Amino acid sequence: MTSVYRASLSIILLLTTLIAISPAARSADGGQWTMPGKNYSSTRYSELAEITSDNAKGLHPVWTFSTGVLGGHQGQPLVVNNTMFVVTPYPNVLYAFDLTKEGYPLKWKYRPTVSSNAIGVACCDAINRGATFADGRIIYNLLDGHTVAVDAESGEELWKTQIADMAQGETTPMAPLVIKDRVIVGASGGEFGIYGWLKGLDAKTGAIVWTGHNLGPDADMLVKPGSFKPHYDKEVENTGTKSWDGESWSSGGGPVWGWISYDPDLDLLYYGSGNPSPYNSEQRLGDNKWTASVLARRPSDGSLIWAYQFTPHDGWDYDATSALILADLPIAGQSRKVLIQFNKNGFQYTLDRATGELLSAKPYVDVNWATGVDLATGRPSVVEAKLTGASKGLIKNVCPSLEGGVSPAAPPAYSPKLGLFYTSINNLCMDFGATPSARFAGTPYIGGNTPYHVGPAGKNLGGFIAWDAVNGKRVWGTKEEFLSWSGALVTAGDVAFYGTLDGWFKSVNAKTGEVLSKFKIGSGVVGNPITYSGPDGKQYVAVYAGIGGDLSLFANDTSADATDVRPPADFMPDLARHTSHGGIVWIFGL
Amino acid sequence: MSRALLSVLVVMSMAVTVGPARTADKTAESTSKSTPYTPPTIRYEAHIAAGGALPDGGKLINPFAGDKKVIATGEQMFSSMNCDGCHGGGATGFAAPSLADGRWRYGGADDELFQTIYFGRPKGMPAFGGLMSPEDVWTVVTYLKSLPKPEDVPTESWVGK
Numbered sequence: 001m002t003s004v005y006r007a008s009l010s011i012i013l014l015l016t017t018l019i020a021i022s023p024a025a026r027s028a029d030g031g032q033w034t035m036p037g038k039n040y041s042s043t044r045y046s047e048l049a050e051i052t053s054d055n056a057k058g059l060h061p062v063w064t065f066s067t068g069v070l071g072g073h074q075g076q077p078l079v080v081n082n083t084m085f086v087v088t089p090y091p092n093v094l095y096a097f098d099l100t101k102e103g104y105p106l107k108w109k110y111r112p113t114v115s116s117n118a119i120g121v122a123c124c125d126a127i128n129r130g131a132t133f134a135d136g137r138i139i140y141n142l143l144d145g146h147t148v149a150v151d152a153e154s155g156e157e158l159w160k161t162q163i164a165d166m167a168q169g170e171t172t173p174m175a176p177l178v179i180k181d182r183v184i185v186g187a188s189g190g191e192f193g194i195y196g197w198l199k200g201l202d203a204k205t206g207a208i209v210w211t212g213h214n215l216g217p218d219a220d221m222l223v224k225p226g227s228f229k230p231h232y233d234k235e236v237e238n239t240g241t242k243s244w245d246g247e248s249w250s251s252g253g254g255p256v257w258g259w260i261s262y263d264p265d266l267d268l269l270y271y272g273s274g275n276p277s278p279y280n281s282e283q284r285l286g287d288n289k290w291t292a293s294v295l296a297r298r299p300s301d302g303s304l305i306w307a308y309q310f311t312p313h314d315g316w317d318y319d320a321t322s323a324l325i326l327a328d329l330p331i332a333g334q335s336r337k338v339l340i341q342f343n344k345n346g347f348q349y350t351l352d353r354a355t356g357e358l359l360s361a362k363p364y365v366d367v368n369w370a371t372g373v374d375l376a377t378g379r380p381s382v383v384e385a386k387l388t389g390a391s392k393g394l395i396k397n398v399c400p401s402l403e404g405g406v407s408p409a410a411p412p413a414y415s416p417k418l419g420l421f422y423t424s425i426n427n428l429c430m431d432f433g434a435t436p437s438a439r440f441a442g443t444p445y446i447g448g449n450t451p452y453h454v455g456p457a458g459k460n461l462g463g464f465i466a467w468d469a470v471n472g473k474r475v476w477g478t479k480e481e482f483l484s485w486s487g488a489l490v491t492a493g494d495v496a497f498y499g500t501l502d503g504w505f506k507s508v509n510a511k512t513g514e515v516l517s518k519f520k521i522g523s524g525v526v527g528n529p530i531t532y533s534g535p536d537g538k539q540y541v542a543v544y545a546g547i548g549g550d551l552s553l554f555a556n557d558t559s560a561d562a563t564d565v566r567p568p569a570d571f572m573p574d575l576a577r578h579t580s581h582g583g584i585v586w587i588f589g590l
Numbered sequence: 591m592s593r594a595l596l597s598v599l600v601v602m603s604m605a606v607t608v609g610p611a612r613t614a615d616k617t618a619e620s621t622s623k624s625t626p627y628t629p630p631t632i633r634y635e636a637h638i639a640a641g642g643a644l645p646d647g648g649k650l651i652n653p654f655a656g657d658k659k660v661i662a663t664g665e666q667m668f669s670s671m672n673c674d675g676c677h678g679g680g681a682t683g684f685a686a687p688s689l690a691d692g693r694w695r696y697g698g699a700d701d702e703l704f705q706t707i708y709f710g711r712p713k714g715m716p717a718f719g720g721l722m723s724p725e726d727v728w729t730v731v732t733y734l735k736s737l738p739k740p741e742d743v744p745t746e747s748w749v750g751k
Contacts, residue, residue, distance in 0.1 A: 116714070
């Protein structure tokens with residue numbers, strides 16, 4: 001590295017330290033990682049370019065830290081003002097590492113009080129999807145239904161607010177986002193029949209300012225007079241009750257367990273809602289709006305502006321909670337402000353993010369529940385034989401599985417430089433047997449048995465692809481033996497990063513998919529890599545090891561609990577030969 | 591049609607489940623040494639007793655132990671009360687541990703299982719005693735105790751590479 005380069009990096013670093021404190025510049029790059037998805041557009045793209053496809057083979061570990069916690073290490077660290085912040089799965093410890101000192105010792109550690117009951121109310125492991133930084137504070141969710149704000153310098157708790165009710169089946173692993181003076185949060189519980197919502201908290205005090213449900217009466221959904229203009233719905237009154245039979249909306253699910261994006265120009269926030277409850281769709285006739293949908297709201301008061309439903313009357317557990325990437329793409333020769341999602345249901349959707357108009361929907365993995373999506377109506381052309389319900393018995397071979405063409409837990413990345421999207425994918429299908437289910441608040445409300453099997457795309461269960469959203473086609477792809485559950489990262493050095501379930505952390509050439517480096521990091525990867533510029537001006541990449549999340553349900557015997565021994569999953573029998581539980585923060589450098 | 595069926599199922603399960611709750615005492619039989627102030631036994635299989643002296647405790651007796659008809663009802667109840675939502679179909683484990691492999695976090699004796707279901711346990715096991723009568727809880731216990739215990743639970747596989 002030349003000294004000129006280093007000097008210029010220092011200046012950039014100095015600048016970013018200054019601007020990072022200004023909320024207006026929070027989306028600027030600058031070598032830090034201050035939000036879950038890197039920026040408001042959730043691109044997971046960094047302008048840092050010291051690591052390139054030419055030198056990435058020299059990447060090696062420079063630091064590791066055991067979090068002392070087992071279970072699924074989803075989410076990602078933050079790096080702000082030369083400090084790395086790490087949130088663990090339950091019990092949700094927050095670590096602050098001083099990157100200016102040798103060995104990165106702790107500046108402080110924040111240990112919240114979290115109810116262990118949350119472990120049994122969280123459907124799929126006691127995971128956490130990360131924190132966000134704003135105005136000198138780290139803000140994140142505790143699994144038991146609380147949001148906390150912690151002073152980033154001192155580790156002092158500034159406020160703690162109960163946002164969710166575990167007695168109703170709500171838990172809170174999602175990553176909040178701060179937009180101006182609002183903290184935006186949601187709750188999981190699509191397997192518990194919750195009445196799904198998004199909330200806006202006062203960033204200064206933590207007080208709940210508004211609650212907008214994703215279903216139910218207009219008043220609950222924050223449909224203000226004249227505010228709600230969904231592109232495809234002529235009738236816009238009480239869509240959240242009229243599309244359900246009886247009172248089924250009141251325990252209809254629609255959780256928020258993924259990611260929030262924000263467009264400052266339109267002043268709209270975007271998020272996806274999860275599956276309708278229960279899985280047995282015959283207990284909730286109708287489209288079930290606005291579950292399995294994308295919703296656009298005004299951050300200040302939560303007003304619902306538009307919504308689009310990807311999977312009407314979802315009978316396959318196709319949550320729409322995957323990250324929504326905001327990009328400007330040339331569509332039919334015109335630059336359009338779009339929103340991109342790789343939906344669980346196997347389609348990659350491109351929508352106009354001002355209006356919710358569907359511009360494109362192309363399968364990015366094998367899909368057989370629908371033959372396509374009609375752009376004129378916005379509705380999928382559903383294959384009759386794949387419709388599920390308790391009266392239909394076991395419906396065989398539905399693709400993709402309810403784990404998703406990609407899991408919403410594994411957010412994609414977008415390189416505006418190359419115009420390409422990067423995502424993990426799964427080659428997994430399922431049989432779907434719905435059963436009648438009764439709801440007892442706080443217990444599972446599922447009604448389904450859904451065995452998995454490998455999909456038609458060969459014997460590899462996972463992979464990582466580069467995707468051209470303008471033309472709706474795959475540019476290149478790598479194959480992985482096991483399911484792929486890692487988020488993606490891409491940089492201006494044209495290097496993409498991801499991890500695998502059997503514990504490899506890989507860098508690949510973003511243009512070709514050629515593997516540039518790989519290192520076995522001790523446990524399967526279900527978290528999301530990030531990159532940042534260290535105090536020495538060098539570029540580093542960080543990622544968690546720690547298998548879990550949905551994988552805790554069928555990842556074989558990876559647990560350290562003597563009373564919880566798992567036999568091998570029949571569709572992925574060998575995984576336990578390659579990994580076990582472990583929670584480790586890794587930092588790589590050149 | 592299936593909704594009608596579901597309602598019947600729910601009504602049925604309510605009838606068997608929300609019976610006379612809060613009658614736990616009737617099923618508790620005191621040991622000779624216990625007094626009205628003696629709490630019921632909570633004794634995990636591997637508990638260490640200080641000084642080697644086991645604490646005195648009330649004993650809960652399963653009134654249905656081994657009853658085949660009750661086992662079948664218990665299997666249905668295991669599903670209708672959403673136990674399978676966490677513990678999996680056949681109680682072989684899902685989000686929560688298997689109850690069919692002979693390994694118990696909070697003890698596998700009948701009375702220990704009763705307490706686990708009736709009062710709940712830390713780490714997420716809900717208390718069902720407010721929703722299910724003691725008879726219903728014993729019914730599920732009887733089902734769980736009927737499950738055959740494998741001699742070994744394989745934890746790895748070599749079918750692939």
